[in-house]
Amino acid sequence: MKKYGFGVDIGGTTCKIGLFETTGKLVEKWEIKTNTENNGSSILDDIADAVQNKLSEKQISMDDVQGVGLGVPGPVMGDGTVSKCVNLGWDVFNVEKAMAEKTGLPVKAGNDANVAALGEMWQGGGKGYQNVVMVTLGTGVGGGIIIDGKIVSGSHGAGGEIGHIKMKNDETDSCGCGKKGCLEQYASATGIVRMAKQKLTSDTTATRLRDIEELTAKDIFDAAKAGDAVAAELVDTLGEMLGIALANISCIADPQIVVIGGGVSMAGQILLDAVRKHYVERAFHACEDTKFEVASLGNDAGMYGCAQLLLTV
Template identity: 60%
Template sequence: MAKYVFGVDIGGTTVKIGLFTAEGTMVDKWEITTRTDEGGKYILGDIAASIEDKLAEKQIDKSEVKGIGMGVPGPVKADGTVLRCVNLGWGIFNAADELSKIIGLPVKVGNDANMAALGEMWQGGGKGFSNIVMVTLGTGVGGGIILGGKMLSGVNGAGGEIGHIQVNDDETEVCGCGRKGCLEQYTSATGIVRMANTLLNTTDRPSALRNVQYVSAKEVFDAAKQGDELAAEIVDRHGKCLGKALAQIACVVDPEVFVIGGGVSKAGTIITDTTEKYFKEYAFHACKNTKFTLATLGNDAGMYGGACAIMND
């Protein structure tokens, strides 16, 4: 019986790799550089070589390894076909088959946000649940949907792309996706800063944020915790926008719990409390008691998810 699995999380700058026991304990983790030159053609080979080196170092035979689970920053179909990853230079190809051929082990590939959600379900903030929606609030807004313990990839690998739900028909600024009024434009770190700067520039109301040269999402939440009324208004807007969007998602997915992660989530329960308040206001009655929790695995979530994906495959 296999004793080990590998979880891999490919980012635009580094690849994070974790070695896990079959029970979910991380034995080791390390990073290698993501070589995106020449269309990212070296990435999978570098990953395979690094894993081979670790197997030799730990004196682990491949027969003891169930396989490799890997998250990539882009849409991935259920069969492991990547539908372009701009950050990596990849086009359309089956990354699972390709890496499996190189290293001689089974490989499961999924979108990185879905993998992170799977990791949080397995060993993080969603542990104990098998139906979760993870919301990643960072520079952008990502999401991962786990139903019955399995990732929801969707036909085009776009399952869980909640950051691009349209929430404002009157928005004039363009989202990174090329459309206008996306959830990401209001609830990401950059969206919070945008709302703060707009409010600061259109009102004379006093605020500690006026003493900051470059406003950040962290400073907005910190100021709100200190009782700053203008900052509290921004936090309230953030919670209302996110809570309302999640209420719509609950009507379709009906999860047991929403797990909030990403850099913005470091602000803590001020986010879950505000979001949950508005969620209950907008949610369908059968979904009102959906739980909210913070992610706990941080940057390791994708590796944990990869390991879980291959364990469950």
């Protein structure tokens, strides 16, 4: 008899929902709008309705459903309490308990970056490994640490907040978190663009980057691939910052593999090479052979990880 589970990745704009067999096979996926009006008071009701409607459509009995996994854009405590999800309008409450009452199903919740790491470990770039560090390079830098197949969420739900490792003491710009010198100020899409603009202002070296009006991270990586020296230097700086941070993390987590996801990971091998180069230079000798891979599940990683949450209880 087949058993099922739902993975729900709650984002600020949409909720990505997947119906999974517990083997890891994705049966169907769809999206619903995230209604953030009235402090997101209807979000869980909308998800519960979507789950019940899908069970009716597929004629699946509640007895054959292992539960619902939720990925939430904010810290999640071990008991399922979320600690303010600003993007959703949520304050502090137990999302697991609330969702269980609405669906009549067991519920497990986790931070969205952490569950994305779990998804990549289960069916993505980290498949086959139990000790995984995932870094998501997008507008910011997210992360997740998996040890022995389980998320390290910590006592405040902030485990794996890789983007806020302190990298520089003399930084004058502030990170989105309010501190200065965080990793995401250098290794994110916005970070490398910020560094590029600073360099173009202070350095007169010829570069094709000056000809691009709305500079993006992709433009910088494309220019580096084409041999632009300034762009190559910027990519190397990003690789150095991320490589150093991961070398430090490896002294604590000792992962078998580092999976790099998010929009910046689309740069591919040039990014992996830059990070690995600086990682190996700094890593403790026992950790030097850590593998590096690009994430493979894309925007579905969170859904997969939410479903896997149900299987790691």
